[in-house]
Amino acid sequence: MDNPFTYGGIVTDQHFADRAAEMEELSREMQNLNRVFLVSPRRFGKTCLLFNLMARLRQEGMAVAYLDLNACPDLASLAVSLTQATSRVLETNTEKLLKAFSALKRLRPRVSVGADGGISAGVELAGESREGVFALLEGMRHAEDLARRKDRKLVVVMDEFSDLPKYNGGTVEKAMRSEIQQHTRIGYIFSGSEHAVMLAMCRDRRRAFYKMGRLMELGPIPRGVYAEFVQGWMKKGGRTVSRDDLDRLFFLSDDIPYNIQRMCHTLWEQTRDVPSVSRDRIEGLPHLIARQDSAHFELVWQSASQQQKALLMALAEEPKAKPFSRDFQLKYAIGPSSSIKASLESLVRKGILTRSRSGAYRFADTFMRYWVLNLGEPS
Ligand SMILES: Nc1ncnc2c1ncn2[C@@H]1O[C@H](COP(=O)(O)OP(=O)(O)O)[C@@H](O)[C@H]1O
Numbered sequence: 001m002d003n004p005f006t007y008g009g010i011v012t013d014q015h016f017a018d019r020a021a022e023m024e025e026l027s028r029e030m031q032n033l034n035r036v037f038l039v040s041p042r043r044f045g046k047t048c049l050l051f052n053l054m055a056r057l058r059q060e061g062m063a064v065a066y067l068d069l070n071a072c073p074d075l076a077s078l079a080v081s082l083t084q085a086t087s088r089v090l091e092t093n094t095e096k097l098l099k100a101f102s103a104l105k106r107l108r109p110r111v112s113v114g115a116d117g118g119i120s121a122g123v124e125l126a127g128e129s130r131e132g133v134f135a136l137l138e139g140m141r142h143a144e145d146l147a148r149r150k151d152r153k154l155v156v157v158m159d160e161f162s163d164l165p166k167y168n169g170g171t172v173e174k175a176m177r178s179e180i181q182q183h184t185r186i187g188y189i190f191s192g193s194e195h196a197v198m199l200a201m202c203r204d205r206r207r208a209f210y211k212m213g214r215l216m217e218l219g220p221i222p223r224g225v226y227a228e229f230v231q232g233w234m235k236k237g238g239r240t241v242s243r244d245d246l247d248r249l250f251f252l253s254d255d256i257p258y259n260i261q262r263m264c265h266t267l268w269e270q271t272r273d274v275p276s277v278s279r280d281r282i283e284g285l286p287h288l289i290a291r292q293d294s295a296h297f298e299l300v301w302q303s304a305s306q307q308q309k310a311l312l313m314a315l316a317e318e319p320k321a322k323p324f325s326r327d328f329q330l331k332y333a334i335g336p337s338s339s340i341k342a343s344l345e346s347l348v349r350k351g352i353l354t355r356s357r358s359g360a361y362r363f364a365d366t367f368m369r370y371w372v373l374n375l376g377e378p379s
């Protein structure tokens with residue numbers, strides 16, 4: 001039997017755990033063509049949730065377009081992607097699409113020939129690239145008009161939306177807001193991992209997206225439901241794992257779905273010959289995965305200064321420590337507080353640590369903590 005615990009990519013159908021309530025809620029919001037800001041730290045499963053949701057919305061008869069802001073380095077490419085993605089789901093006839101595109105001013109039709117010899121209709125910027133914002137607005141308007149003509153409901157999903165400020169924020173936000181507010185055929189989901197950026201966008205009254213939609217925070221998957229999912233697959237594969245041991249696994253994973261999938265995947269491979277799971281095996285998982293990823297952690301480690309390394313080692317030992325406390329600084333011979341502050345900020349900027357809303361600093365990658373703990377030990 002293939003390993004049922006997949007990680008890293010997009011996980012769908014029977015390999016996708018829970019999120020039933022979120023699917024229900026988002027589906028209802030999109031049926032009503034509302035706007036939702038979806039927020040969680042990285043690797044909590046936003047993109048997976050969105051792909052499963054999109055499949056459901058399509059089944060429910062809606063047209064759905066997906067955009068990843070990560071894949072759009074500038075406004076011009078965002079304009080092109082948005083126009084193409086929205087138009088193609090509403091109109092599949094290439095000739096009609098080209099005709100529709102030829103009515104645009106800031107964008108013009110472009111025909112591309114695929115590997116199979118088939119042609120597809122796309123757009124490119126008609127003017128200079130600094131006119132990207134106007135092209136984007138035109139593309140958005142075009143999507144709304146096309147949805148009306150086709151009498152369809154359209155859902156536009158923008159992933160990695162906390163990247164928006166990279167397009168020179170303010171102006172783009174304002175322009176998008178006034179356009180979106182005129183739309184009656186399109187529901188929007190803006191999904192992002194940078195909590196502070198997302199929150200400021202929709203909760204700060206000075207910002208353009210203030211109160212434009214509701215904020216939905218994606219938390220961990222409840223342990224009970226995730227345990228059923230894991231135990232179900234384990235049983236199918238002739239393995240048993242106790243709820244108690246699974247709770248330990250969830251604890252070690254920080255309840256982050258990516259970590260849970262990764263650990264369960266590894267556990268599955270380890271138990272191909274020995275079908276029952278021992279507590280020792282569970283305890284060993286994060287160390288094993290840390291070793292598998294060591295080439296990556298090595299590079300990350302090299303990017304840190306001596307003082308930052310000392311701090312990371314101390315935080316690995318005591319994840320709950322208060323780095324500004326005198327005891328902590330004395331114990332690990334680090335400090336003073338001012339330089340610790342600078343180090344922490346730099347480590348957050350580098351993406352090695354994350355700062356939780358309660359102000360605690362954690363390793364962004366749970367497994368890196370184990371790699372640091374094992375430094376100096378023979379591998
Ligand atoms: N509901 C889920 N069921 C199973 N695995 C999941 C689920 N949600 C997330 N994952 C795992 O976590 C990984 C990261 O999820 P992803 O959707 O990319 O997170 P995000 O977009 O929030 O950064 C996925 O590749 C998958 O392995």
Ligand SMILES: [Mg+2]
Pocket residue numbers: 046047048159
């Ligand atoms: Mg994602």
